[in-house]
Amino acid sequence: MTDKGMSFKGVSIVSCGTLRMELKQLQEEGFLDADKLFFTTPGLHEVCSDLKEQVLRRVGQALEVSDKIIVVYGSLCYVDPVDMSGLDKLLETFGPNVRRIKAQNCVDALADRQTREEIAAGRKIFWLTPGWMRFKDLVFKDWDIGKINENFPKNDAAIVLDAIGYYDKLMEEDPMKILEYSDWMHLGVEAYHVTLDRFKGLLLDKLKELKK
Template identity: 50%
Template sequence: METDNSFKDCVIVSCGTLSPEINYLKKEGFLDAKKVLFTTPGLHEIPKELETQLIDRIKKAREYSNKIIVVYGGKFCYVNSVDLFRTIDTIIKEQGEGIVRVQASHCVDMLAGKNEREEISRGEKVWWMTPGWILFRKHVFKDWDKGLANENFPKHTGGAIVLDGIGFFDHYIEEHTEEILEYSDWMAIPIIPHEITLDRFKKKLLDQLHKLQEGDTQ
């Protein structure tokens, strides 16, 4: 079947953490989806709620189209500690045909692959973030206290690198300097922006669009 690059017959169901990139691509005209639905950012910390919201958004998406692209990572976004064999793809498959998922391990991997991240980090251990991790900090790090922060962040000697494909950071820090400084202080590592393109993200979205257009949702 012939494919094209228009999402006009599709619905996007995405983690809210990636809403800055999704909305940027909508504004740019690349992502002309029939509808875009978001779950609450940061639900990787609350897998049961992630599952509930994902199923709910997919049901809502069915009201608009039977072609659905889920923008969620695999192994890092949903970990069911009660049933380790229950994955995000299991949940999606249970919702029926016509649903595909962007192939990446997590949101950071959608924006920059392993090799690119290794180049950026230059061998240092890095805590990777996206603009959503700045905007939705209270969701992403819900219930984290300073003790938990101290256990996790300081070992990242390369700092916290924000992969910025939307021209976000420079503008944001101008208006929220104190917030970023406090965030960095809480993490006990510097927050460093790194400019990227959204080419990898676009390709991953197009790969799934073409699968839907070809009727390949297995």
């Protein structure tokens, strides 16, 4: 039950696994009382055919549990290689009771463009979420040194948008993992603490649409 008195009962969530920890946190807080959470493998934006297959399968499974589905994926996470259409066209086949949150990607789900610009303060940033750190081997699967050098060093720093205390806990329990991540990226990795308010708002927007 949300703080606005709305319930997610009758709704299931299909999400990219990169946001698993944030959604679990919302469950633990009592905000997200959805029927069931379904997750796809993190990092599928790199392999569109696998993303398409898993999203369609998870939505199908979710519809066996609930009549209404919220899909936690961004508009930039999938582009059909044939007709260049996005995830929304793919989801249209399920009808109006399957809705995708209004965000570009998982980073945008935690902090909008204006907020990120304020955080960056003029620096060029490679944005991360805790899931991008925890599931590094999946998110950056098959990245070789060429791709690493092409994408990371042109930035001034990497910032983890952390709403769940993941970075601080890792720094306390296993700081070497952060150093190893930084060495692998050839970038300094720092955390910026955000709230889950934007993410909650995006979920609520779709809940309201589904409850109409």
